[in-house]
Amino acid sequence: MSQPSSSPPSKRLEVVDTVVIRFAGDSGDGMQVTGSKFSTESALAGNDIATLPDYPAEIRAPAGTLAGVSGFQLHFSSKKVLTPGDAPGVLVAMNPAALRANVGDLVAGGILILDGDAFSKSNLAKAGYADHPAKTGELARWRVFEIPMTRLTTKALSDMDLPQRSMVRCRNFFALGLCSWLYQRSTEETQRWIAARFKKTPALVEANTRVLKAGWNFGDTTELFGTRYEVRPASIAPGLYTSITGNQATAWGLMAGAAKAGLQLVYGSYPITPASEILHELCAHKQFGVVTFQAEDEIAAIGAAIGASFGGAIGVTASSGPGLALKTEAIGLAVMTELPLVVVNVQRGGPSTGLPTKTEQADLLQAVYGRNGECPVAVIAASTPTDCFDAAMEAVQTAVKYMTPVILLTDGYLANGAQPWKIPNFADLAGEPASFRTQAEGFQPYLRDPDTLARPWAKPGTPGLEHRIGGIEKDYDSGNISYAPANHERMVRVRAQKVARIADSLAATEVTGSELGEAVVVGWGSTFGAIEEAVERLNAEGLAIGHVHLRWLSPLPKDLGKVLRRFRTVIVAELNLGQLVRLLRDQLTIDATAINKVEGLPFTAAQLTETIRAVTAQRRREERR
Amino acid sequence: MSLAETPSGARDDGELGDAAKLTRKDFESDQDVRWCPGCGDYAILAQVQKLMPELAVARENTVFVSGIGCSSRFPYYMNTYGFHGIHGRAPALATGLKLARPELSVWIVTGDGDGLSIGGNHLIHLLRRNLDVNVLLFNNEIYGLTKGQYSPTSRQGLVTKSSPLGVVDPPFDVASLALGAGATFIARTVDVESRHMLEVLRRAALHKGTSFVEIVQNCPVFNDGVHEELTDRAIKNDHQLLLEHGKPLLFGEGLRKGIRLRADLSPEVVSLDEVDIGQIALHDETSPVMTQLLARLGRQGLPMPLGVLRCVAGVPRYEQAVRAQVVEARAAKGAGDFDALFRSGETWTVG
Numbered sequence: 001m002s003q004p005s006s007s008p009p010s011k012r013l014e015v016v017d018t019v020v021i022r023f024a025g026d027s028g029d030g031m032q033v034t035g036s037k038f039s040t041e042s043a044l045a046g047n048d049i050a051t052l053p054d055y056p057a058e059i060r061a062p063a064g065t066l067a068g069v070s071g072f073q074l075h076f077s078s079k080k081v082l083t084p085g086d087a088p089g090v091l092v093a094m095n096p097a098a099l100r101a102n103v104g105d106l107v108a109g110g111i112l113i114l115d116g117d118a119f120s121k122s123n124l125a126k127a128g129y130a131d132h133p134a135k136t137g138e139l140a141r142w143r144v145f146e147i148p149m150t151r152l153t154t155k156a157l158s159d160m161d162l163p164q165r166s167m168v169r170c171r172n173f174f175a176l177g178l179c180s181w182l183y184q185r186s187t188e189e190t191q192r193w194i195a196a197r198f199k200k201t202p203a204l205v206e207a208n209t210r211v212l213k214a215g216w217n218f219g220d221t222t223e224l225f226g227t228r229y230e231v232r233p234a235s236i237a238p239g240l241y242t243s244i245t246g247n248q249a250t251a252w253g254l255m256a257g258a259a260k261a262g263l264q265l266v267y268g269s270y271p272i273t274p275a276s277e278i279l280h281e282l283c284a285h286k287q288f289g290v291v292t293f294q295a296e297d298e299i300a301a302i303g304a305a306i307g308a309s310f311g312g313a314i315g316v317t318a319s320s321g322p323g324l325a326l327k328t329e330a331i332g333l334a335v336m337t338e339l340p341l342v343v344v345n346v347q348r349g350g351p352s353t354g355l356p357t358k359t360e361q362a363d364l365l366q367a368v369y370g371r372n373g374e375c376p377v378a379v380i381a382a383s384t385p386t387d388c389f390d391a392a393m394e395a396v397q398t399a400v401k402y403m404t405p406v407i408l409l410t411d412g413y414l415a416n417g418a419q420p421w422k423i424p425n426f427a428d429l430a431g432e433p434a435s436f437r438t439q440a441e442g443f444q445p446y447l448r449d450p451d452t453l454a455r456p457w458a459k460p461g462t463p464g465l466e467h468r469i470g471g472i473e474k475d476y477d478s479g480n481i482s483y484a485p486a487n488h489e490r491m492v493r494v495r496a497q498k499v500a501r502i503a504d505s506l507a508a509t510e511v512t513g514s515e516l517g518e519a520v521v522v523g524w525g526s527t528f529g530a531i532e533e534a535v536e537r538l539n540a541e542g543l544a545i546g547h548v549h550l551r552w553l554s555p556l557p558k559d560l561g562k563v564l565r566r567f568r569t570v571i572v573a574e575l576n577l578g579q580l581v582r583l584l585r586d587q588l589t590i591d592a593t594a595i596n597k598v599e600g601l602p603f604t605a606a607q608l609t610e611t612i613r614a615v616t617a618q619r620r621r622e623e624r625r
Numbered sequence: 626m627s628l629a630e631t632p633s634g635a636r637d638d639g640e641l642g643d644a645a646k647l648t649r650k651d652f653e654s655d656q657d658v659r660w661c662p663g664c665g666d667y668a669i670l671a672q673v674q675k676l677m678p679e680l681a682v683a684r685e686n687t688v689f690v691s692g693i694g695c696s697s698r699f700p701y702y703m704n705t706y707g708f709h710g711i712h713g714r715a716p717a718l719a720t721g722l723k724l725a726r727p728e729l730s731v732w733i734v735t736g737d738g739d740g741l742s743i744g745g746n747h748l749i750h751l752l753r754r755n756l757d758v759n760v761l762l763f764n765n766e767i768y769g770l771t772k773g774q775y776s777p778t779s780r781q782g783l784v785t786k787s788s789p790l791g792v793v794d795p796p797f798d799v800a801s802l803a804l805g806a807g808a809t810f811i812a813r814t815v816d817v818e819s820r821h822m823l824e825v826l827r828r829a830a831l832h833k834g835t836s837f838v839e840i841v842q843n844c845p846v847f848n849d850g851v852h853e854e855l856t857d858r859a860i861k862n863d864h865q866l867l868l869e870h871g872k873p874l875l876f877g878e879g880l881r882k883g884i885r886l887r888a889d890l891s892p893e894v895v896s897l898d899e900v901d902i903g904q905i906a907l908h909d910e911t912s913p914v915m916t917q918l919l920a921r922l923g924r925q926g927l928p929m930p931l932g933v934l935r936c937v938a939g940v941p942r943y944e945q946a947v948r949a950q951v952v953e954a955r956a957a958k959g960a961g962d963f964d965a966l967f968r969s970g971e972t973w974t975v976g
């Protein structure tokens with residue numbers, strides 16, 4: 001049934017490059033499953049993809065209400081995919097609330113597929129519609145396909161001995177079957193998945209498979225759709241792929257980094273949105289020797305991580321902004337005791353409780369500067385869901401090499417977003433084993449490595465290296481408590497120098513797009529895809545614009561100032577009110593033009609394209625004056 | 626050496642090895658001890674250093690962890706591994722350390738401010754989990770390091786720098802708090818009672834699980850003599866109730882007074898001149914009812930129990946249970962294989 005040739009000749013076939021589709025329904029409607037199965041089918045069809053789920057903030061919002069709408073967006077293309085897509089061109093809405101919550105995003109002329117059976121009077125009322133919007137002309141801008149999905153679903157199952165409720169619950173597979181037909185996706189993999197997922201209830205395997213096929217056949221046999229679409233395979237590096245979310249990638253990267261260093265991973269954590277999945281993922285892999293500790297609070301979580309590092313493990317803790325605020329004093333302790341530590345901050349909208357399920361990049365200054373005293377910390381940011389893996393590995397390795405806390409910044413958008421990940425061979429991953437001091441002769445706890453300035457890691461249990469560390473200032477040589485004025489300044493400076501030395505081993509700053517010219521857009525973290533896409537579009541328009549995406553925010557790469565000065569204008573695009581702008585001004589005395597957004601949402605490539613175009617045009621006018 | 630059981634950190638083979646040759650001197654660090662002259666902390670340090678060689682745990686396997694406060698300077702004076710942490714967080718540091726290194730002998734040194742105020746949350750969770758560490762809480766009922774503010778154990782009415790008209794809030798009942806948190810070992814001793822302290826510390830070291838020891842300590846600078854009833858030779862016999870498991874609760878000159886329980890289980894003091902010893906309540910370290918009863922004594926005109934209020938053996942230890950899950954997971958799934966993990970979801974091949 002997956003053969004395109006099965007279509008009657010009356011159907012037109014249109015080749016398109018890129019599709020952004022959003023599945024939306026009630027949180028009980030199985031939209032996450034529908035979306036992720038459709039994503040897998042698309043990946044198997046050879047497309048490049050990126051996905052983003054949109055969960056309701058409330059755990060169990062009343063059915064049929066706007067608060068209970070759950071969505072899943074997929075961007076699939078025959079070209080390189082950098083983001084989950086700006087605005088959907090296709091919206092599948094399983095009820096009026098899902099329609100109302102999402103239709104505003106649908107591009108004009110876009111395809112709107114509705115389950116007409118769900119548009120009852122009471123459902124319409126719950127969504128705040130007085131009348132069916134298809135009848136009021138409200139949906140005139142879109143190509144509406146209203147299909148009685150619920151009835152077609154139950155009809156396909158009429159000879160089965162299933163409760164009505166269970167039958168209706170299959171209707172998400174009707175939508176999936178229909179979309180699979182529309183975009184010529186093979187449903188074989190989905191059928192395999194259904195068989196495995198419902199193994200224990202053969203009736204449900206039968207029911208869901210039947211409904212999936214019914215959806216496909218509905219598209220194929222009715223005259224409703226005159227056109228099918230073809231999205232050809234993208235040119236993707238050959239290899240074995242899997243789909244991975246940012247939080248999952250972070251967890252795996254932490255594990256892999258620890259394993260490469262030959263260290264036990266001790267993870268202390270307190271539940272918080274949107275970081276909790278890292279804890280869930282790690283505690284499922286105890287066979288790797290991972291020890292997870294769900295602490296009584298954020299402070300205990302980081303305290304345990306530091307205690308574990310003192311014991312010779314790699315201590316890791318993760319949280320979001322409010323939790324990072326609570327961990328601040330303990331980060332200072334790790335700076336002072338010069339122990340390796342990784343602190344992951346999955347940023348969300350702030351301040352205070354802010355927008356727990358939404359994304360933001362407003363914790364940059366907190367990460368770089370937000371502690372008492374002169375308290376330098378290394379800060380690295382992941383740029384895509386799969387990059388969370390590499391960034392987490394690098395964070396562990398850096399923490400161990402320099403005996404320093406490293407803050408890894410990700411955010412809610414990366415955490416929940418998923419991307420295909422080319423599976424590496426573990427043996428091929430880079431990483432150095434940690435080394436512990438065992439030699440008692442000449443041991444001083446704060447005697448530094450001349451290259452990295454790291455102090456030796458001497459773990460309890462090592463005879464002859466008994467020593468005491470703590471948060472009080474240390475003597476530069478002996479490591480004993482010292483309140484001497486000159487010694488304090490020397491220690492403050494050497495701690496700063498140590499973190500600055502990380503820059504020695506950073507790769508040269510890479511510029512994508514134009515290497516020099518009119519403007520460079522600087523970004524960090526999850527804005528990578530949107531900026532890259534915008535810059536590509538502007539390059540295509542003939543504008544000489546480059547893109548620099550920062551991985552290390554502390555220290556900044558040594559060549560950054562030189563690279564940025566190759567451009568007439570420096571633009572910084574970030575999801576805050578200009579924190580990187582301040583950092584660049586502070587550290588490089590470069591004044592940048594800020595493009596900011598703090599709506600709890602990522603940039604769209606379209607938005608950025610337009611704003612960057614406007615900013616550069618403005619600059620040109622100013623220069624002419 | 627008369628230890629029937631071995632403490633954490635001792636060699637697995639039951640041999641003492643080099644640790645057998647250790648003396649008290651080996652546990653004294655080269656740092657000058659900087660408490661105020663006459664501070665009760667000196668006596669505690671001396672007893673701990675005296676106990677150490679007896680435990681036959683190698684110095685390198687012993688770690689002292691502390692928070693902030695006068696008491697928390699303790700690790701610097703021990704020639705073992707040590708971690709002087711931040712205010713109130715010693716239990717958190719110790720938890721991570723013990724999870725990473727269950728074989729170590731870990732001691733937490735804290736005070737009434739560090740352990741019961743800013744770190745109160747960590748302390749109760751530590752007790753609830755029954756991590757195998759020893760907690761020494763120096764209770765001087767005052768903030769010493771910050772120069773004399775009232776603490777969560779200061780008595781109502783106490784005049785301090787931050788309570789010129791007297792403390793308004795009622796103090797914590799430390800032993801009840803520990804019992805409520807699920808402590809498996811609760812003991813109390815006094816800084817100047819060196820022999821008693823050594824015995825209590827020994828019991829604490831041998832207990833498998835969180836051993837919670839409140840050490841009543843005098844701060845001669847900011848709260849001098851607050852524990853006088855327990856330390857003044859002239860009156861202490863009437864105020865100390867020395868506990869012994871299975872023995873009647875007797876105190877006073879010549880142990881002629883005892884604690885009898887009324888029908889409603891409330892305690893009353895009776896004289897052996899008037900009642901038979903058979904009517905005196907017997908101490909039972911394993912009974913939560915007895916621990917609760919003892920915890921409430923001392924503050925109602927009744928004597929203060931000293932010694933082991935509670936000791937329950939065989940309760941699972943946190944770090945062991947956590948590590949056991951790692952072992953179980955390995956038995957069920959085999960040692961972790963990254964290449965298998967990376968391929969554990971849906972995969973597809975390109976090209």
Ligand code: SF4
Nearest residue numbers: 660661664695769844
């Ligand atoms: S202030 Fe009190 S408790 Fe602190 S060292 Fe001095 S005497 Fe001891």
